[in-house]
Amino acid sequence: MPRVSPAKLVDAFVASFGQKPTWIVRAPGRVNLIGEHTDYNGGFVLPVAIDRAAWIVLRPRSDGRVWAESLDFHAATGFSLKIARELTPSTRSHPLAWARYLEGVAWSLQQEAFALTGWTGVIRGDVPIGAGLSSSAAIEVATARAFATTSVLPWQPVRIAQICQRAENAWVGVNCGIMDQWIAAAARAGHALLIDCGRLQSHEVPIPRGVAVVILDTGTRRDLRDSSYNQRRQECEEAACLLGVKMLSELSWEEFQSRQAILPEPYRRRARHVISENKRTLEATQAMRAGNVERFGRLLSESHQSLRDDFEVSSPALNLMVELAESESGCFGARMTGAGFGGCALALVAADRAAEFAERVAAQYQKQARCEAKVYVCRVTDGAQVWPAAEAENVACLGDESHTCI
Numbered sequence: 001m002p003r004v005s006p007a008k009l010v011d012a013f014v015a016s017f018g019q020k021p022t023w024i025v026r027a028p029g030r031v032n033l034i035g036e037h038t039d040y041n042g043g044f045v046l047p048v049a050i051d052r053a054a055w056i057v058l059r060p061r062s063d064g065r066v067w068a069e070s071l072d073f074h075a076a077t078g079f080s081l082k083i084a085r086e087l088t089p090s091t092r093s094h095p096l097a098w099a100r101y102l103e104g105v106a107w108s109l110q111q112e113a114f115a116l117t118g119w120t121g122v123i124r125g126d127v128p129i130g131a132g133l134s135s136s137a138a139i140e141v142a143t144a145r146a147f148a149t150t151s152v153l154p155w156q157p158v159r160i161a162q163i164c165q166r167a168e169n170a171w172v173g174v175n176c177g178i179m180d181q182w183i184a185a186a187a188r189a190g191h192a193l194l195i196d197c198g199r200l201q202s203h204e205v206p207i208p209r210g211v212a213v214v215i216l217d218t219g220t221r222r223d224l225r226d227s228s229y230n231q232r233r234q235e236c237e238e239a240a241c242l243l244g245v246k247m248l249s250e251l252s253w254e255e256f257q258s259r260q261a262i263l264p265e266p267y268r269r270r271a272r273h274v275i276s277e278n279k280r281t282l283e284a285t286q287a288m289r290a291g292n293v294e295r296f297g298r299l300l301s302e303s304h305q306s307l308r309d310d311f312e313v314s315s316p317a318l319n320l321m322v323e324l325a326e327s328e329s330g331c332f333g334a335r336m337t338g339a340g341f342g343g344c345a346l347a348l349v350a351a352d353r354a355a356e357f358a359e360r361v362a363a364q365y366q367k368q369a370r371c372e373a374k375v376y377v378c379r380v381t382d383g384a385q386v387w388p389a390a391e392a393e394n395v396a397c398l399g400d401e402s403h404t405c406i
Contacts, residue, residue, distance in 0.1 A: 004126045006387075006395040009057045009071075013122045013389075016069055021057040021122075023149050024395060027141035027384040028053040029127035030134050030183045031215055031346050032337050033192055034303050035281035037311055039177030041236050042198030042247035043278040046205065046285060047179055048213065049187030051379040052128075054138035057389055058121035060150040066106065070098055071124040079103055081118055085110040089170040098123075101136060104171030105143040108163045109153075117150040128374070130221035132338020136172070137180035140164040144185075145384040157186035157383065158200060175230050176339075187383035194285050198249055207380055208291045211332070212354035213346060216325060216361060217374040218317040220342035229339050232313065236274060239267040248274045266312075273310035277303060297332025297348050304335030304345075313340030317369060321345040324364045328357050 006024050013021045028049035035045035061067075067078040077099035084106040109116060123142075127135040144160050147153065161181035168174050168181075182202070183193055191204040207213075240248045242263055243256075248271050251259075256275045260268050280299045287295040304322050308314040318336040322345050325334035330353030337346045349357045358375040365373040387395050 002126065004053070004055045004124050006055065006057070007392040009055055009122055009124055010389055010392045012071060012124075013057045013059075016122060017059070017120060019059065021059045021389040023058050023146070024387045024389050024392060025056045025058070025142050025145040025149060025384065026053045026386075026395075027138045027145055027184045028187065028381050029138045030180060030187070031213060031344070031378065032179065033213070033346070033348075034284045034300060034335070035179075035277060036303065036307055036335075036337065037232060037236070037313070037339070038249065038274055038277050038281065039179040039195070039197040040175070040233055041177075041240075041249050041274045041278075043196075043249035043274065044281040044285075045179045045195050045197060046192050046281055046288075047183040047187075047195070048192045048207070048380045049183050049383055050133065050215070050376075051381050052126045052133065052376070053381075054123065054125040054127060054135065054142040056121045056123050056142050056146050057392075058119040058146050058150070061118045061120055063118065065118045066102065066121075068099070068102060068121045068123055071122060073098055077102070079106070081106055081110070081116050098139065100172055101139045101167065102143050104167030105140050105164060106147065107171060108167040109144065109147055111166070112163060114147075114153055115151065116147050119146055119150045121146060128217060128344075130343060131217050132336075132340070132343030133215070134180040134184065134338070136168060136174070137164065137184045140167055141181055141184040141384050145386055149386050155384075158182065158202075161185045175233050183383065185383050187381065189382045190380055192288065192380070194281075198247060205285055205288050208288060208293055210351050211293050212349050212351045212377050213380070214325075214349050214354055214358055215337075215376040215378050216321045216334070216345040216347060216365075217376070218315075218321050218343065218345070218365070218369070219371045219373060220315060220317045228313070228341065232270065232311065235267060235270045239263055239271040242267060243271065249278050251275055253279045269310040269312075273306045276306055276310075293332050293348060300333035300335045300346075300348060301326065307336055307340060311340075315340070315342055317342065317371070318345055320369055321361070321365055321373070324361050324368070325357075328360055329353065330357050
């Protein structure tokens with residue numbers, strides 16, 4: 001997928017509307033290093049924001065409307081903020097799937113009694129859609145950042161994440177946790193974010209020097225509304241009920257082991273993944289802080305096995321990609337990432353071997369799966385940002401000092 005050029009996006013705005021935009025906003029996709037399907041169970045996750053993002057160039061308007069053109073989908077949409085405020089999730093009916101995210105965020109912000117100013121915008125993204133890198137949260141948070149800018153609203157990352165999560169849960173219909181929106185709103189370059197989704201607390205964790213996070217896109221796609229994602233969440237809720245707790249993360253690994261016999265299958269396996277993954281995420285954070293990348297890599301591999309066997313959200317393509325990655329020298333560990341059922345895996349790789357690793361894994365995957373793999377050596381970037389559109393030519397490097405724009 002081509003990288004977005006903010007300057008070219010400004011040019012597209014001028015071509016469409018005959019005037020210059022005022023602002024550029026960006027919100028990143030993410031890759032979750034470890035802690036999968038723990039967020040909606042009130043547990044721990046460890047994501048990073050990546051140098052692929054949703055971008056909006058925009059100009060405020062005073063008529064209470066939003067008009068947006070998507071260059072990715074070659075389509076445009078407009079809606080009234082008054083109507084969006086008065087609609088309910090059960091009456092949402094926009095025929096364009098991408099436009100529902102804009103409407104949903106507008107609706108959710110207004111549920112918090114924010115007075116919104118409309119805008120005209122051009123949207124483009126370079127987060128692969130359906131790949132498990134959270135293109136949906138990127139557009140939600142970018143939309144929220146656009147409204148915060150035109151409406152002069154305070155940027156409160158955790159609150160914004162909750163507002164965007166509600167948009168996806170209630171408006172779009174995906175019963176996701178808060179991780180994706182949180183990291184898109186609050187990330188810091190060069191750091192992962194350990195998020196306690198139950199207590200709504202977070203801590204920055206520096207990425208060790210000398211390692212690279214490599215994203216391995218299998219080329220397979222899924223729509224969470226049509227996958228078993230919501231079913232897995234329901235199974236976790238039922239398992240928690242059977243164990244007498246509100247959320248599975250309330251139980252330690254030792255407590256689960258002593259009580260797991262009361263759970264029938266598949267609830268036992270679902271709970272075993274969540275509770276063991278919660279434990280692995282905390283151990284991985286300790287390993288990262290200590291610079292123990294070998295230990296971190298082993299935990300990634302254990303996470304994939306649990307997601308494959310206990311939570312059953314992997315796929316043949318994801319399993320093959322992980323096997324190929326782990327067979328390469330310089331790889332400390334690999335696992336599927338995201339909700340599963342398709343999309344991407346990630347690998348932790350020695351930085352000086354990352355380019356060679358990416359080339360070899362992509363070639364082997366194409367040979368064995370007969371499907372092209374897209375491999376990204378990603379940079380760990382900041383969360384949602386805003387710039388004056390006049391600075392478009394200077395909006396280039398988005399990560400830490402090691403970031404190189406492509």
